[in-house]
Amino acid sequence: MHRQPGLSVRLKLTLSYAAFLMLAGTLLLAAVWLFLLRYVPEQAVLTVPNGTAGSDVFPVRSRLLDVFAPRAAAVFMLLLIFGLLGGWILSGRMLAPLTRITNATRLAENGSLSHRIELEGPTDEFRELADGFDRMLAQLEAHVAEQKRFAANASHELRTPLAITQTLLDVAINDPNRDSGDLDERLRAINTRAINLTEALLLLSRADQRSFTQERVDLSLIVEEATETLLPFAEKRGITIETAGELTPTKGSHTLLLQLATNLIHNAIVHNLPEHGTISVTTAARFDSVVLTVENTGEILSRQLVSTLTEPFQRGARTHQPGVGLGLAIVKSITEAHNGTLTLMARLGGGLHVTVALPADQT
Structure with missing residues (x-):
């Protein structure tokens, strides 16, 4: 300008x-x-x-x-x-503190986000401005690092099915007499995984940008819909789902909240005991919030592993399980987009305890 x-x-x-x-x-x-x-x-x-x-x-x-x-x-x-x-x-x-703030701004403009003002002296308007700018730089640095890590992981995850597809096609070209039935099935599976990964990335981007319409919804009904959809999948794996809930009105996107509930229950089914596993799904209303709790049995998880489960593509010690590694990352983004909080805790006997708290609609 x-x-x-x-x-x-x-x-x-x-x-x-x-x-x-x-x-x-x-x-x-x-x-x-x-x-x-x-x-x-x-x-x-x-x-x-x-x-x-x-x-x-x-x-x-x-x-x-x-x-x-x-x-x-x-x-x-x-x-x-x-x-x-x-x-x-x-x-x-x-104006000397303002000069330091201006110099830090120019460094940030040139791409240096590690610089901090660290203004000395008592708390005044300039000190509050400098401290606020330092906090903003720290958040930007963390966000940029996270985006770079996410882009690298996403590129790696997308490159894997493409590389496998290229290898299968090369083998098919070099061996014209090979039965194409097995090739078709493997290509279909790989293509499905790539589509699922792409859709998950798009959903994650949509949640991060908060590009959705707010409407009044009942979280308990959304959870009930997700549970009924995944019940055959749970029964196939021999897992019992126990549900309990009450009226939990909130505001948000029905589609995104349904995806949140579906991801949590699907995650609880996939990362459960090989047999006789259980899942507890409850919804409750508090004074100013509504709470969804999903608790499942499973292997014993360390606190360090649990702290990384919401990071994109971070499957921890559970890499043998299916999925694209974005389930809980999407849950976290949807929760934050609805001004809620997500809490993950390891169960003492094994498994995971997940709590999602969203602002209640009191209108």
């Missing part, structure tokens, strides 16, 4: 200090002059001593003005010089 050139803030402050000092000096000299006009007569009579007859009359105020005016002008000049010089020095000292 093109802007017209103007005075710097330091120069404006300097002129303001000088103008204020000149105004104060003017008021002071005006008060002195009014005092003199009140108590000094306009004329004075000078009586000749030693009894000599006669007296002289001379103007007092005019002579006082002749003496007062040049001295007042000299004071004004001193005030002007002092105001400009002192204002320039004081404004420079006051």
Whole structure:
């Protein structure tokens, strides 16, 4: 954006200090002059001593003005010089923190996000601004690092099915007599995995951008819909799903919240015991929030592993399980997009305890 050139803030402050000092000096000299006009007569009579007859009359105020005016002008000049010089020095000292903030901004503009201002001194407006800028830089640095890591992982995950597909096609070309039935099935499976990964990436991007319409929904009904959809899959694996819930009104996207519930229950089914596993799905209403809890049996998980489960493509020790590694990452993004909180805890006997808390709709 093109802007017209103007005075710097330091120069404006300097002129303001000088103008204020000149105004104060003017008021002071005006008060002195009014005092003199009140108590000094306009004329004075000078009586000749030693009894000599006669007296002289001379103007007092005019002579006082002749003496007062040049001295007042000299004071004004001193005030002007002092105001400009002192204002320039004081404004420079006051704006020094702003200069550091500006330099940090330029470094960030050039791509350096590791720089911090770390302004010293007591808490004031500049200190709060500098601390806020430091926090913003830290968040940006973490976000950029996360995006780079995500892009690298996504590229790797997408490259894997493409590389396998290329290998299968090369083998088919070099061996024309090979049965194409097995090749078709393997290509179909690989293509399905690539489609699922692409759709998961699109859903994750949509949740991060919060590009959805807010509507009043009942979380318990959404969870019930997701549970009924995945019930045959759970029964096929010999897993029992126990549900309990109450009216849980909230605002958000029905589609995204259904995806959230589906991902949590699907994750609980896939990462469960080989047989006789259980899943507990409950919804509850609190004073100002609605809560969805999904708890499943499974292998014993460490606290360090649980802390990485919501990161994209971080499957931890469970890499032998199917999936694209975005299930809980999508749950986290959808939860944050709805201004909620996601909590993951390892169960003592094995498995995972997941809690999603969303703001309640009290309208």
